Amino acid sequence: MTRPLLLLSAALLFSPALLAQQIQRQLGDFDFKLGTTPSRTMAQGLISPSALGAFHGGLDLSHPSGWYIGQYAPSMGVTPDSTLRLDNYLGYKHHFDSTLGYEVGLIHYSQPNIANADSYALYGGISVLGSRFGGALRDNPDNRTGTLFADLGQLPLFNVDLTVKVAHHRLGTPFTIGDGSQVSGFSDWSLELSRPWLGLDLNLIYSSSDLDGGGCEAYAGMNTYCESVVTLKAQRNFF
Structure with a gap:
């Protein structure tokens, strides 16, 4: 396939x-x-x-x-x-x-x-009144991951869509960082606000993890960066 x-x-x-x-x-x-x-x-x-x-x-x-x-x-x-x-x-x-x-x-x-x-992941979820709640278990010997995902749809009064994702990662082999300490697992998360504006799809994303400093050497999670980052994206549909 x-x-x-x-x-x-x-x-x-x-x-x-x-x-x-x-x-x-x-x-x-x-x-x-x-x-x-x-x-x-x-x-x-x-x-x-x-x-x-x-x-x-x-x-x-x-x-x-x-x-x-x-x-x-x-x-x-x-x-x-x-x-x-x-x-x-x-x-x-x-x-x-x-x-x-x-x-x-x-x-x-x-x-x-x-x-x-x-690697493989089993996922499932429910949709209730326009909101979606889901989760997944990913089988990877190097990084077993459990993820929770919620798309709450459009928030009242604010006219923005809210999406939240949280994951916990368990490393198959503890990672030794520069100071000699080991990281055997970590969690990361993201929160995204999105709304249309003047023909654009605007997305404001906050992502982070519970690792910082030298611990970020062990990071291999769902976000692009280990530490706290705020990202603004603007996309436009042409038809």
């Missing part, structure tokens, strides 16, 4: 038409999405973050029955200092009515150019 999906992603992502965040088409009974940002609900909050400066994108194919399959590449590995990374996922989503539903699935994390870099 990985090679055909990757080749299709690469061909379409290099197309001049792909200036938007996402393209959506109907292919028979299937809903096809292609874009530079992840499109899946629960999986969107749990896939690997895009590497800074890396070329990224992916695709998603879903069926009215609730089954879906997709692939997202946080890094396509097209520059000399980047490594190919792929997140493949398969899941099922069901709504009881407009206010309540659930979702379960499996994510395969891989770096095809690096031996023994594959």
Whole structure:
């Protein structure tokens, strides 16, 4: 599955038409999405973050029955200092009515150019009154991770969407830092506020972990940086 999906992603992502965040088409009974940002609900909050400066994108194919399959590449590995990374996922989503539903699935994390870099995560969650709450357990011998994810939707009065993610990482082998002490585990988290403004999608993100100083040598979490960082992103859809 990985090679055909990757080749299709690469061909379409290099197309001049792909200036938007996402393209959506109907292919028979299937809903096809292609874009530079992840499109899946629960999986969107749990896939690997895009590497800074890396070329990224992916695709998603879903069926009215609730089954879906997709692939997202946080890094396509097209520059000399980047490594190919792929997140493949398969899941099922069901709504009881407009206010309540659930979702379960499996994510395969891989770096095809690096031996023994594959790992898997089981994820699931519920949607209630427009908010989503999910979690995942990732089996990686070097870094076993449990993640909680909440998308609270639009906050009353403020007209902003709030997303929160918290993870705990347990290292398979304690990491020895410069002062001789060891780090066997750590936690990290992120909080994101987003809203449309003058045709732009604005995102204010705060991320941090419980490591600092020399302890950051052991950091290999979900955020780009170990210590506290505030990031402002502005994105625009062209159609």
